[in-house]
Amino acid sequence: MKVNEIMTALEAKHPGEKEYLQAVREVLESIEEVYNQHPEFEKAKIVERLVEPDRIFTFRVTWVDRNGEVQTNLGYRVQYNAALGAYKGGLRFHKAVNVSMLKFLGFEQIFKNSLTNLPLGGGKGGSDFDPVGKTDEEIMRFCQAFMYELWRNIGPDQDSPAGDVGVGGREIGYLYGAYKKLAREHSTGALTGKSYGWGGSLVRPEATGFGAIYYVERMVKQTGDKMEGKRIALSGFGNVAWGAAIKATELGAKVVALSGPDGVCELPNGIDQEMIDYMLVMRASNRNKVQDMADKFPGKAVFTPGKKAWMVKCDIACPCAFQNELAEEDAKELIANGVKYVAEVSNMGCQPGAIAAFQAAKIPFGPGKAVNAGGVATSGLEICQNAGHINWTAPEVDQKLHKIMNDIYDMCVKYGTQPDGTINYVKGANIAGFMRVANAMLAQGII
Numbered sequence: 272m273k274v275n276e277i278m279t280a281l282e283a284k285h286p287g288e289k290e291y292l293q294a295v296r297e298v299l300e301s302i303e304e305v306y307n308q309h310p311e312f313e314k315a316k317i318v319e320r321l322v323e324p325d326r327i328f329t330f331r332v333t334w335v336d337r338n339g340e341v342q343t344n345l346g347y348r349v350q351y352n353a354a355l356g357a358y359k360g361g362l363r364f365h366k367a368v369n370v371s372m373l374k375f376l377g378f379e380q381i382f383k384n385s386l387t388n389l390p391l392g393g394g395k396g397g398s399d400f401d402p403v404g405k406t407d408e409e410i411m412r413f414c415q416a417f418m419y420e421l422w423r424n425i426g427p428d429q430d431s432p433a434g435d436v437g438v439g440g441r442e443i444g445y446l447y448g449a450y451k452k453l454a455r456e457h458s459t460g461a462l463t464g465k466s467y468g469w470g471g472s473l474v475r476p477e478a479t480g481f482g483a484i485y486y487v488e489r490m491v492k493q494t495g496d497k498m499e500g501k502r503i504a505l506s507g508f509g510n511v512a513w514g515a516a517i518k519a520t521e522l523g524a525k526v527v528a529l530s531g532p533d534g535v536c537e538l539p540n541g542i543d544q545e546m547i548d549y550m551l552v553m554r555a556s557n558r559n560k561v562q563d564m565a566d567k568f569p570g571k572a573v574f575t576p577g578k579k580a581w582m583v584k585c586d587i588a589c590p591c592a593f594q595n596e597l598a599e600e601d602a603k604e605l606i607a608n609g610v611k612y613v614a615e616v617s618n619m620g621c622q623p624g625a626i627a628a629f630q631a632a633k634i635p636f637g638p639g640k641a642v643n644a645g646g647v648a649t650s651g652l653e654i655c656q657n658a659g660h661i662n663w664t665a666p667e668v669d670q671k672l673h674k675i676m677n678d679i680y681d682m683c684v685k686y687g688t689q690p691d692g693t694i695n696y697v698k699g700a701n702i703a704g705f706m707r708v709a710n711a712m713l714a715q716g717i718i
């Protein structure tokens with residue numbers, strides 16, 4: 272396999288699909304050396320097969336807004352790779368959603384799901400529906416209209432969507448209600464991120480953030496350092512940042528920044544329980560403004576419009592919002608301000624130039640597909656509970672999540688340790704994730 276040749280062919284075949292091409296390039300560059308040591312991979316054309324989704328559904332979603340106006344959006348589901356299990360991955364509702372974005376997310380999901388060591392294939396879906404400013408009724412009507420189309424293509428042994436940006440517990444509730452009515456069965460494993468009481472798992476809401484901080488804790492300990500007293504900057508204020516804020520605070524770190532599309536809130540004394548709870552209120556309001564935190568807690572949160580979380584002095588930086596949200600110039604600013612560790616919690620949250628800058632400065636950098644895998648891992652645990660008609664306690668789920676994150680971290684170290692002793696977590700995660708999928712594809716034949 273020669274990365275440049277494959278990329279040139281892919282660019283010709285998928286012109287303009289920037290995010291998808293970016294995600295593929297990163298993986299191929301990481302695995303090139305190992306891949307070329309396995310002629311059986313080359314013979315079975317594993318990479319050529321892996322970069323193309325098994326199938327993509329695109330569908331029209333028509334619904335009626337609060338003014339009685341008919342609205343039409345596009346809905347998608349990318350079923351990427353099922354070598355390890357039924358397709359699994361979130362649904363993203365955001366105005367910028369398109370096929371390229373969902374292909375990049377679906378591609379990343381294959382490797383992330385593989386890292387969890389659970390039987391999960393890779394998929395992703397969503398819509399260009401913009402939840403910002405929508406009423407609860409509008410969200411419900413949209414979710415129902417979306418499920419009119421999607422329901423035939425999902426199920427616990429087929430494809431099991433979950434939440435992502437713009438899709439949380441409320442949306443999963445409306446989506447599941449519609450699914451159940453259309454499918455005429457209570458097939459709980461068809462969606463994850465459900466509420467506790469009707470198939471949801473305890474700790475699933477917190478899991479992405481908790482898992483990320485478990486991974487960060489290992490990165491910190493690896494250097495002989497500790498979490499206590501570390502200043503941590505988080506971008507976003509949604510579900511992922513919320514879980515990360517809880518766990519980081521519990522481990523003695525200080526959350527010094529949260530951000531939104533409108534600017535940053537600096538938290539000079541860290542975050543307290545009341546503020547953590549308020550993050551959920553902010554998310555449910557659909558206003559998408561982090562300034563609301565400063566308005567609610569004057570003095571404890573200081574808002575600056577237009578400023579990014581990366582301009583705040585910190586020891587640990589964790590992008591938790593959106594892809595490519597941390598650019599090379601942000602990385603340079605963080606490095607100049609003394610950042611010690613960077614962990615991507617959002618999928619592909621850092622631009623390639625930013626990752627290169629951190630690695631050149633020898634700052635440990637954890638890639639999204641490993642750092643944020645606790646979310647989908649706990650979705651896998653939710654499916655296990657659904658299949659067995661059981662509910663694990665919160666400590667039981669948390670313990671399993673913690674073990675999965677530790678195992679992922681160990682695999683990243685195993686495959687990512689370089690001859691000079693440094694750890695390239697990006698390479699480690701990509702190789703570890705790839706090997707499991709590639710071996711499954713080999714065993715299952717040319718299909």
Ligand code: 2IT
Pocket residue numbers: 359360361362383431432433434435436463618643644646647648650
């Ligand atoms: O990016 C992700 O891993 C998710 N949005 C969660 C996927 C899942 O199926 O829980």
